[in-house]
Amino acid sequence: MMTSAAKPKELRLNAFYMNCITHQSPGLWRHPRDQTQRYTDLDYWVELARTLERGYFDALFLADVLGVYDVYGRNAEAALRGAVQVPVNDPMLLVPTLAYQTRHLGFGVTSILSYDQPYAFARRMSTLDHLTKGRVGWNVVTGYLDSAARASGRGKQRGHDQRYAVADEYMEVVYKLWEGSWQDDAILRDRDSGIFADPGRIHKIVHEGEYFRLEGYHLSEPSPQRTPVLFQAGSSTRGRAFAARHAECVFIAGNSKTEIARLVSEIRQAAAGHGRDPRDITVFLSAVAIAGRSRAEAQSKLDDYRTYGDVEGALVLQSGWQGIDFGAVPLDNPLSSARETVTQAHDRSDRAPDPRSVRQLAEAATLGGGAPLLLGTASDIADEMQSWLEEADIDGFNLVSAVAPETYVDFVDIVVPELQKRGVYKRDYRSGTLREKLGDRPRLHASHPAARFRHGN
Numbered sequence: 001m002m003t004s005a006a007k008p009k010e011l012r013l014n015a016f017y018m019n020c021i022t023h024q025s026p027g028l029w030r031h032p033r034d035q036t037q038r039y040t041d042l043d044y045w046v047e048l049a050r051t052l053e054r055g056y057f058d059a060l061f062l063a064d065v066l067g068v069y070d071v072y073g074r075n076a077e078a079a080l081r082g083a084v085q086v087p088v089n090d091p092m093l094l095v096p097t098l099a100y101q102t103r104h105l106g107f108g109v110t111s112i113l114s115y116d117q118p119y120a121f122a123r124r125m126s127t128l129d130h131l132t133k134g135r136v137g138w139n140v141v142t143g144y145l146d147s148a149a150r151a152s153g154r155g156k157q158r159g160h161d162q163r164y165a166v167a168d169e170y171m172e173v174v175y176k177l178w179e180g181s182w183q184d185d186a187i188l189r190d191r192d193s194g195i196f197a198d199p200g201r202i203h204k205i206v207h208e209g210e211y212f213r214l215e216g217y218h219l220s221e222p223s224p225q226r227t228p229v230l231f232q233a234g235s236s237t238r239g240r241a242f243a244a245r246h247a248e249c250v251f252i253a254g255n256s257k258t259e260i261a262r263l264v265s266e267i268r269q270a271a272a273g274h275g276r277d278p279r280d281i282t283v284f285l286s287a288v289a290i291a292g293r294s295r296a297e298a299q300s301k302l303d304d305y306r307t308y309g310d311v312e313g314a315l316v317l318q319s320g321w322q323g324i325d326f327g328a329v330p331l332d333n334p335l336s337s338a339r340e341t342v343t344q345a346h347d348r349s350d351r352a353p354d355p356r357s358v359r360q361l362a363e364a365a366t367l368g369g370g371a372p373l374l375l376g377t378a379s380d381i382a383d384e385m386q387s388w389l390e391e392a393d394i395d396g397f398n399l400v401s402a403v404a405p406e407t408y409v410d411f412v413d414i415v416v417p418e419l420q421k422r423g424v425y426k427r428d429y430r431s432g433t434l435r436e437k438l439g440d441r442p443r444l445h446a447s448h449p450a451a452r453f454r455h456g457n
């Protein structure tokens with residue numbers, strides 16, 4: 001009798017990083033081996049991208065924020081003092097160079113749609129898609145800092161759910177530009193007739209909506225992927241609804257396998273409700289991996305890293321993310337006591353209460369923003385990763401750095417060979433665009449909302 005063992009799920013990996021000194025591990029820039037202060041130097045980025053490609057990472061995922069973290073203490077001083085996501089440079093501008101220096105690595109770029117008009121943004125993404133030969137993704141975010149709204153001439157951000165309503169319409173506009181303006185057969189390149197493109201196959205987009213009005217042609221010729229691979233990271237009820245409609249890759253954060261399993265199942269079910277295949281959504285969980293050639297080596301790295309953690313910096317980030325001024329309450333108070341210091345409209349009522357004290361939250365958050373810690377030998381880390389994939393139904397990880405680029409170099413040298421040996425991780429890249437590498441498909445599936453703007457549909 002033939003037995004057929006289920007094929008293990010293929011693990012997906014992104015490096016979760018940012019064009020700044022402190023992404024999610026405040027204080028670690030002070031570690032003697034940390035090199036994040038070289039973030040203004042392209043050599044640093046090229047070295048990092050090559051390391052990731054050597055380890056067959058799917059993408060370098062670049063987070064971004066506009067605005068400073070000024071919720072903590074109601075000013076930006078602690079953020080500026082501790083280099084907490086400020087100074088921060090534009091992630092998009094790194095991509096062409098890094099694409100030129102690599103062959104397969106994808107680039108997930110965060111761009112905050114609240115401050116970027118869709119017409120010009122759509123062209124910028126198409127340009128990147130051309131220059132990377134289809135290796136670009138877009139992390140769709142609406143921003144969460146009022147400081148960005150004030151810096152852009154608005155007093156305050158829109159409310160949480162309204163930001164998603166604007167985002168839904170923004171997506172419609174960019175889909176129209178990317179998918180609906182130029183037909184696949186619009187370009188003739190006919191030297192004899194002198195016709196480069198057939199104007200009859202290039203359509204003017206007219207959009208009259210609640211938040212956007214536009215009348216114009218997309219300016220770029222069709223790029224390899226048209227719509228870049230869409231990443232999204234919202235976990236509220238409204239955020240999940242948005243992800244279920246639009247996202248191809250979803251980022252989530254959390255420490256409990258049961259809770260993450262519930263969230264993933266809700267996201268997949270909601271996608272099915274939109275007529276999409278729930279498996280078309282690739283789910284990445286934030287995690288920080290500290291690998292050693294022995295458990296003792298990994299533990300001593302962790303102990304060493306922890307001595308550099310900046311508790312105040314962690315609270316600066318948490319204050320910005322949660323819209324709560326954690327500087328206004330004593331460190332040993334329960335987190336619930338800080339709720340009264342809410343300064344920004346963040347609807348987190350659907351989250352379970354956190355029983356920890358402010359100090360406990362901050363100490364945990366100094367390393368990778370409090371993401372699950374994968375610690376130990378290659379085999380320990382591979383076991384833990386596989387257990388997350390099986391129990392929580394995620395597809396892979398967004399690996400945050402502790403000390404950069406050391407975290408990634410260690411992962412590639414120590415853990416990747418073990419994952420490959422187990423048959424859960426690629427030994428080579430697939431050819432093609434980022435979308436083809438992730439899911440074997442050149443264009444967005446016909447069930448995706450962008451597809452209805454294509455000609456011939």
Ligand SMILES: Cc1cc2nc3c(=O)[nH]c(=O)nc-3n(C[C@H](O)[C@H](O)[C@H](O)COP(=O)(O)O)c2cc1C
Nearest residue numbers: 063064110141143233234235236239251252253286
């Ligand atoms: C893993 C992860 C990564 C994120 N990265 C960014 C980012 O780079 N820039 C940004 O503005 N927001 C980022 N966010 C915030 C989300 O886009 C979103 O604003 C936030 O999760 C609140 O949405 P929600 O209320 O629907 O959960 C991230 C969130 C998560 C969980």
